[in-house]
Amino acid sequence: MPTPLEQWVEEVARTTRPQRIVWCDGSEQQQQEVVEQMLRDGSTLRLNPQTYPNCLLHRSHPNDVARTENVTFICTREKDDAGPTNNWMSPAEAKQKVGGLFSGAMTGRTMYVVPYILGPVDSPISKVGVEVTDSAYVVASMRIMARVGKAALDRLGRSADFVPGLHSLGDLNPERRYILQFPEEKLIWSIGSGYGGNALLGKKCFALRIASWMAREQGWMAEHMLILGLEDPSGKVTYMAAAFPSACGKTNLAMMISALDSQGYRVWTVGDDIAWMQIGRDGYLHAINPEAGFFGVAPGTGPHTNSNVMAALRRNSIFTNVGLTPASEPWWEGMEIDPPEGLLDWKGERWTPGKGPAAHPNSRYTVPANQAPHISSHWEDPSGVPISAFIFGGRRARVAPLVYESFGWQHGVFVGAMMASETTAAATGAVGVTRRDPMAMLPFCGYNMADYFRHWLEMGKRIPHPPKIFHVNWFRKGADGKFLWPGFVENVRVLKWILERVQGKGKAAETPVGWVPTPDGLTLDGLEVSRSTMEELLRVSPADWTTELEDTKKFFEQFGRRLPPELHEEHSQLAQRFERRTAVLK
């Protein structure tokens, strides 16, 4: 009797009609065969074997360089279950329309079957997925990003308990590109793109869109969050998870080198993008990183901003859409190396100054997590790490102060629900447009966000020791358009304050939006930031927040009666706190 997995693979092969089928066992030998295939495809080059051993440069199709939210759909029977913030297609329509595109899509190509585990191999929280793909690049990337091969098949056995994901490059025509999630049957279909979150189906499609649906059904949480441990001078490590939208600093915070290292504060990396969390027997929320690698933004990464990342990338890494030097080394803006003579841009064309960036703004590296110099010794702990603080954040030139603490869980959920951020190159479309992005999950929540907020509120009631909830903003700008906060290694100063607040210490002043550090509350020694800049960074401007309240109200209105009343309550209480303060000032 064929297993449910074998049956599905057979069925897919009947539709897509590949020339041959390869089952991926996760071995190094097979990885090298896949690499050979990539090199033959012509879109991939080997980098300098002396300075970047076992590293590759891959150039994607120029029209396929970021996630495409406009063609990403949640396919539920009821439109309302996908909610107003997701694109929706009925499962029947999706299967009809996109099923046709899969027909014969792999003719003449190799179909790879990639079984993988999301999460530590032996963790009860982990889950099995299987991606079928005709892209060698996807296979090589998945082997870095997830635990691929035999371990997954062993865990699965003859069970049907896996999330199938069907992926084909199709003809890479954006008109025929679809990223479909069927959360009710726990199925993923993706066609027409070979890029990142569109094509590595274990990442956003499963670990967030499908998993967020499972998490609500089963009483846990799947979030777009990094996980880090902050060590204090006593050697104790406190774990925090932070949700920032795409390209807003998660990888950099998780892999940070601490400016306060000499004072005994250092950061340990557990995860850089996704957290799966369950209530542990100790009453704390425990987080695992479902991934095994980091798919990080290259531009802006350099020896001063993040030497940890730079060290991690020197072997076994795949670079996508970065520039190439004549010495066969990767190059990008912010690497702090002058563009050499003969530099090629991300399309493989000769780069000249004035031609725009050599590396695509969403160019990325794919690196095994265990190459992070400060990887936590608990990063593969089957029971996860206990989370003491949640940190929300976004890219806001104005409005949001450097850091503030919510008044409690319900208010914290409201803080997350009203999050906004300027859009980045991580998704196609305009860059720099402020949009509401609750919990950094707008593009990743696999169901109606009103129900997602309800789930957050319910979880708060069930967690005996819930994390305290904070909000940060590294991206506030001055009148000159420059960032006010130095960011990167200096962000540990904000983490230190958060840690102190968790411990019931840390000096703070009450404002309408929450607790903000007093001028002497943050450890600023050794930092050249003027007092007036600090004041501006921590300022809560009633005028800015009035606009914020109006915009949030509009955003909430689209959910109608499905929105939990607690969020309306929090909204009017925030408005009242501003009114009372204005009255006092008058």
Ligand code: GTP
């Ligand atoms: P995704 O992988 O898309 O989810 O992104 P991410 O949230 O992990 O963002 P990442 O850490 O890769 O940073 C994205 C961009 O923001 C990079 O260009 C970084 O150099 C830049 N960045 C990160 N942290 C800071 C900071 O503290 N200050 C400033 N100014 N820029 C930062």
Ligand code: SPV
């Ligand atoms: C993001 O966009 O949030 C990413 C990159 O982490 S991708 O894998 O393309 O989703």
Ligand code: MN
């Ligand atoms: Mn991300």
